[in-house]
Amino acid sequence: MSVSSFGSVPLQKIHSFALSVFTTALYLPKQESEVPEAAEKATYFIGEGSNLLPLGDLSPLLSTRYLKGYSLIREDAEYVETEVAAGENWDAWVRYALSQGWYGIENLAAIPGSVGAAVVQNIGAYGVEIAPFVVGVYGWHKSLKNWQWIPAEHCQFAYRHSIFHEPAWRDRFLITRVRLRLRKYFAPVTDYSDVRAKMNPKFIHDPWYIYQLIRSIRTNKLPIRGSAGSFFKNPLLTPSQLNQLREKAPNIPAYETPEGLYKVPAAWLIDQAGLKGYKRNGAQVYPRQPLVLVNTGTATPEDIYQLALHVQSVVREKWGVLLEPEVRILPPAATGE
Ligand code: EPU
Numbered sequence: 001m002s003v004s005s006f007g008s009v010p011l012q013k014i015h016s017f018a019l020s021v022f023t024t025a026l027y028l029p030k031q032e033s034e035v036p037e038a039a040e041k042a043t044y045f046i047g048e049g050s051n052l053l054p055l056g057d058l059s060p061l062l063s064t065r066y067l068k069g070y071s072l073i074r075e076d077a078e079y080v081e082t083e084v085a086a087g088e089n090w091d092a093w094v095r096y097a098l099s100q101g102w103y104g105i106e107n108l109a110a111i112p113g114s115v116g117a118a119v120v121q122n123i124g125a126y127g128v129e130i131a132p133f134v135v136g137v138y139g140w141h142k143s144l145k146n147w148q149w150i151p152a153e154h155c156q157f158a159y160r161h162s163i164f165h166e167p168a169w170r171d172r173f174l175i176t177r178v179r180l181r182l183r184k185y186f187a188p189v190t191d192y193s194d195v196r197a198k199m200n201p202k203f204i205h206d207p208w209y210i211y212q213l214i215r216s217i218r219t220n221k222l223p224i225r226g227s228a229g230s231f232f233k234n235p236l237l238t239p240s241q242l243n244q245l246r247e248k249a250p251n252i253p254a255y256e257t258p259e260g261l262y263k264v265p266a267a268w269l270i271d272q273a274g275l276k277g278y279k280r281n282g283a284q285v286y287p288r289q290p291l292v293l294v295n296t297g298t299a300t301p302e303d304i305y306q307l308a309l310h311v312q313s314v315v316r317e318k319w320g321v322l323l324e325p326e327v328r329i330l331p332p333a334a335t336g337e
Contacts, residue, residue: 014063015049016112018226019301024333025060029067032140032176038062039142044330045174047086047114051121051228053308053325055301056332063087064116067176070096080182081135086116086175090123098207102182104133106207107189109214112229116175120164121326122157126214127192131157135179142172159263160233160326221288226295231308232323234291235269236261245319266315266323267291273318275311283307305329 008022027038039045042062046052049063067087074081080102084093091110098106107128111118122131136151150173156163163169188204190196194217203209222229237245242254242262249272254262270276270290277287282299285307286292293307312323 008057011049011054011058011061014061015046015052015054016225016228017053017295017299017304019054019295019299019304021054021057021301023058023061027060027062028065029062032067035062035067035140035174035176036142036145039140039174043171043333045171047117047120048089048112050112051117051327052330053228053301053304053327054330054332055305058330059333062174064114064174064176067116073179075184078184080184081179082182083138083177083179084115085177086114086139088115089113090115090118094211097182098211101184103186103207104128104183105130105180106211107192107195107214109211110218115178119155119175119178120162122160122162124160126195126217127189129157129159131155131162133180133182135181137175137179138177139173139175142174148173159236159257222292223286223294226297226299227286227292228327230266230291230326231293232266232270232291232311233326234263234266235321235323236263237321238262241321245321248319264321265291269315269319269321269323270311273314275314278307278310280307280310285311 009026011021011023012018027042029035029038039062041060043059044061046061046063048065064087067085070082070084070088072082090113093115094105094109107126108123108130111123111125118130119134119137122129134152134155136149138147138149141148154163164173186207188210190199190204195213198217199213236257238261245252252264252268254264256262267290270285275285276290278285281303282296283303284294284296286294293304295304308325315321315323
């Protein structure tokens, strides 16, 4: 196992906000047998660091980024089941799956981060979430000191949520492998408005066309570096909360969820509060997608954090809606740790 330690390990290249922060030790297991010892020593478990805001120098970290590999579990005429190591890059895996003729996840093209983190966060984009493709996950339970298989039914998947976010599991259970069930037939999902607006119907039966289309929609909107994607979640409102909001914002779009709640776009609330492009030192509300906060190159952790608090308080004051961070905020290590 690689261990970078002894004082100060720079984390600028280990997380996508690219802030100048350090840790006392970074554990990088390359195989499952190295996980228990590394997990014991690490305070935080991370993947590629694409959904993190470190507020300063951090306690020891374990990153799964070197846990690599995948295997075919079973297949029939319609489906294939594969097991993918948590440290595989998500987008590279999507491309590999497409190259094998395995479909379903192409709308999740170009989402930064690792396969393990994709499950923890239940990544979703352009009308598709990872949850329905997950059969289960395998990993090490640090407190119980055993390996466990957690079937998808126990993962409590919801919008940008899984059980692995809960305090009893976060930094306690390290996913090392994810079992996915993909389709061998291609069924394009094109109901998302951006996809419908940009697609050429002539090509929608070509999975690589959909992959490239999603990739280009994303890259037109999202910064290439210096962010953690959407900083906040889209709020889920009850019907009465939506009615209250509509008194102030009659034109806000809202999408009903199967649970009878209404998802409203946080980007709209931030945009219509006049915050698009708003800057605090090196931190900015990204002009092309205001749900994203970006380090323009010189931001400190405090700049990003204060900007997030500002966005939250302006939106709350103007619209009466509390935006919850989607990004994981890591507190600095206590001095001397
Ligand atoms: N909008 C504005 N102004 C803007 C941009 C957007 O008002 O400048 C409004 C529009 O009404 C637009 C709506 O916001 O229709 C939604 O915008 P968009 O399609 O960009 O999606 P989003 O809801 O802001 C979510 C995910 C993204 C994902 C996209 C596409 C969350 C927290 N974010 O963003 O995920 O790529 O949908 O499906 O659910 C991420 O999690 O890091 C991420 C980028």
